[in-house]
Amino acid sequence: MYDVVPIASTPDVLRLVAVPVFAWAAVRDVKTRRISSSVWVPLSALAAVLFVWDGWVAYQAGGVVWSHEFLVPSALSLGVVVPLAYLFWWFGGFGGADAKALLVLALLFPTYPAYEIGSWTLPTVTPEIASAFSLAILTNAVLLGVLIPVVLAIRNAIAGRIAPVMFIGWPVEWTTVSSTHGRLLDAPSGRSLSGLDLDALRMYLRWRGLSLEELRTDPETYRDPASLPDEPNPPTDGAVTAEVRSDGGSSPVQDSLERDTDASADIEVEDPWGAAAFLEDIDGTAYGTGPETLRDGLEVLTEREAVWISPGTPFLVPIFAGLVVALVYGDLLFTLLF
Structure with a gap:
């Protein structure tokens, strides 16, 4: 019988606190469309500590661990996801809470975590090239968000409500x-x-x-x-x-x-x-x-x-879904492309 307790590094285990926090934020955003900035403060502090922790461990290991397994993914996470979050917010692509959530994820998940559960290792799919885990969360969120209009259209079609706006x-x-x-x-x-x-x-x-x-x-x-x-x-x-x-x-x-x-x-x-x-x-x-x-x-x-x-479904909902899918499966876009 397999051990169901996930075996992972201490930083990766601590990162799992993001799952209940993002679940709560997604539900609250749907109900109230309001997320206090104070929600992200403790998670940002934890992310900063874990980022330094992982950086120090990678630096001590040196070689490929330091350059390709930490520096490259971290540069992609902070250099790509952070600017994208800011630009989407600036042009009105999504709200301030969505942007702050992505900023937190960029710092909290720069590299791919690894969780061993019995004979399984999660995420089950990881790219062979150095990539940022937060970027996988973002692309997952975008792909899952595309399904929302499809769900709305199906719901309206079943109810016999056929109209051009049935997708939104x-x-x-x-x-x-x-x-x-x-x-x-x-x-x-x-x-x-x-x-x-x-x-x-x-x-x-x-x-x-x-x-x-x-x-x-x-x-x-x-x-x-x-x-x-x-x-x-x-x-x-x-x-x-x-x-x-x-x-x-x-x-x-x-x-x-x-x-x-x-x-x-x-x-x-x-x-x-x-x-x-x-x-x-x-x-x-x-x-x-x-x-x-x-x-x-x-x-x-x-x-x-x-x-x-x-209804204007908050982007925090697909972000949360993208986080869960990334932790369990990995990068959906990488699978579709390669």
């Missing part, structure tokens, strides 16, 4: 929108891949001190910027779990109902829903949302019973 989203009832993360795919004129970010929607509603249900009960009144509150509430960052305060001044709704009809038409043309006023008042931007995008989203959400949204 699914329909939900309007009642769930306020507690859902993602991006609206519906627009007044059809479908849009750059619709309203639902975090921005929550910011707007909290700023006004209203719920989506209240907006739907009387859209004509709330479309008029005269109904905006005298003292708006803090918009928060749009997270579902954010602490919401609603202590702003009352909105002059009754005054808006008694206004002159001709004057109201001019106001509505100028700034329907008070979208521009909201974006000018908040500190920062609402995830790149412009006034027209906000207005279109509000028009859709106050008229339709169900809307299509893109």
